[in-house]
Amino acid sequence: MSSTGPSSQTTDFPTTLPPDPKADTWRAVPAAQQPEWPDPGALRAVTDELTTLPPLVAASECDTLRDRLAAVARGEAFLLQGGDCAETFDSVTADQIGHKLKTLWQMAAILTYGSELPVVKVGRIAGQYAKPRSSSEETLGGVTLPSYRGDAVNGLEFTPQARRPDPGRLRQVYDHSAATLNFVRAATSGGIADLAQVHTWNREFLGLSPAGQRYEHLAGDIDGMLRFMRASGADPDRLSPTEFFTSHEALILDYESALTRVDSRTGALYDVAGHMVWIGERTRQVDGAHVEFARHISNPVAVKLGPATTSDDALALIERLDPERRPGRLTFISRMGADQIREKLPRLVEKVQASGAQVVWVCDPMHGNTYTAPDGHKTRRFDAIMDEITGFFEVHRALGSHPGGIHLELTGTSVTECVGGTVEEVTEDELGFRYESACDPRLNHSQSLDLAFLTAEIFRR
Template identity: 40%
Template sequence: MGNAFLLQGGDCAESFKEFHANNIRDTFRILLQMGAVLMFGGQMPVIKVGRMAGQFAKPRSEAFEEKDGVKLPSYRGDNVNGDAFDEKSRIPDPHRMIRAYCQSAATLNLLRAFATGGYAAMQRVTQWNLDFTERSEQGDRYRELASRVDEALGFMAAAGLTVDHPLMTTTDFWTSHECLLLPYEQSLTRLDSTSGRYYDCSAHFLWAGERTRQLDGAHVEFLRGVANPLGIKGSHPGGVHLEMTGQNVTECIGGSRTVTFDDLGSRYHTHCDPRLNASQSLELAFIIAERLRKRRISSQQPLITGL
């Protein structure tokens, strides 16, 4: 498993229309809840990384899309063009990059306030998880794990690690997005005067997508020159990467609060690929935590050999 578990999640593509403090808060909150469950199940640090504050551009397999005989350039994300199917919206507009930057900066500032201002307190996160198990149709399955986390917090408090300790009230949270729109990434690349290395300051963590990871391509060449942590498909994941939201959308079927095919049209709001909603995301975290715990326990059992 390594020394930590990576939890990465967020919108398939951020949008200008859905930019709201509540949306940012809800996604941050569900990642906190998932992180607490996974940390207890795996008994190792969980690195929480949001697909936030920069995940606007989207790769496209086709340069054009056609509807009812009308052919227009494909929607490539809000920092390139609009998603409405009309000629004006699909014209690339460089000013969209400036708007994306301003929205990303505001998102990052809000995330920083949430992470360090007490909202991320472990006791609060644990109570959220306990509340989830009470409302879930499969609550009995997850309640034991959530209660164990609560008991562990009680033990730490008795040992002197009280609720006002910084370790219990703050958290580390990182941002990420696909390195796709190179003019945007290049404009935010800076030289660190202390180390002499270049960093892309648009995010903490960047990844090369399936369509842009050619060894002789411009994206790999750009990423070769920056010192950010990088992701690429085909390597050992060491965690889980989800397209998800903290909102109560109906874009993926299944879950304990069953979303059916008939439900999909009621709250299908994504601008790109479908996302897990808050309940589905947290339920998945409980399932993964169960597997991590079983794996950890089995690996710790003494090896019994015959004579």
């Protein structure tokens, strides 16, 4: 697959009819974090329409991603997964999507040469429109309204009308995801991500960075590789890192099940809203609706594991979601926090290794390191993010397992949402300058590249 999405030759799209009842078995068990839709009839009308719409991704693309993740599970590749905390409808513009893709391509090039492994690129994109919340309500100035749950459910503006859950937004999620995918497909097949071009972008970044000398050795290694290729008769300009996949949290189950299709090749079910879906820390109950839904689909599936996760929890999730032990099927994304990763993660890795399961281990260094700055902004310290990544590598190296990837909330622009960074440091006093996230704080473009270079250095230790 040279890019996301089907070509005109694709013949393996999942069919829309007949519906498979396994896509709806989640309705019989408790479902956490679901909106309280005020009009069930309107919800049914939207989901009925969604069941008839074309798939957003092809089943064969999901299978390709599973194969790539199997290589990660074997220690033969590395996963870079990143994008917005929560996409918004207003952010579906060529500039915003393009900046995110450019950032991920640049990071992937750095990590490829640092790790000496292929990098599997998966965006939190084209579907990440819903967010779980710790409270169902929010109070401001004595007024209490439903919490903002992402553009898939309601609006960010603090008014009764905006905060009312609207199932019509689920159709907008489909339309905006389709538009995003169209842009991604055009970008990945248009040659703008050629290897030499991406390295030129990284060289420009280092030239403008006061920390550029720190990473000069790695950039020099990449220069040498490109010169060697040209001297050998190979054309690096023809190498394009265009294989790119999409992912999102499968949170709003009415939407996910409406976009679940039977694959005409195999009769298996696929959630064709994205190539990969994950289950969050708040919804990973083994007997809950999200695990029940995910166990029936053939997409690669990930689960977030926080510091309260027990070894029994992890083993039960494996048994439920990957009973056939297929490499690439199941990814565990640890989100422990920098102060707990070295203590909490080893026991999980040891037990999973002992079980013989081949899961992909990925580090989410964002969610366990969130705090509130004095001015009230939620933020994260860059140093804590890097410390959790370092601890993740230390744990896996000590246990002889593969640190399989990183999962980041990031954007391609110069937002001021996370504190710190060695290239362009953001201070707590500057958080209000360009704090644009609808939910959680994201790394900006410079911080993302900084993180990639530092992670590449960890690989080379």
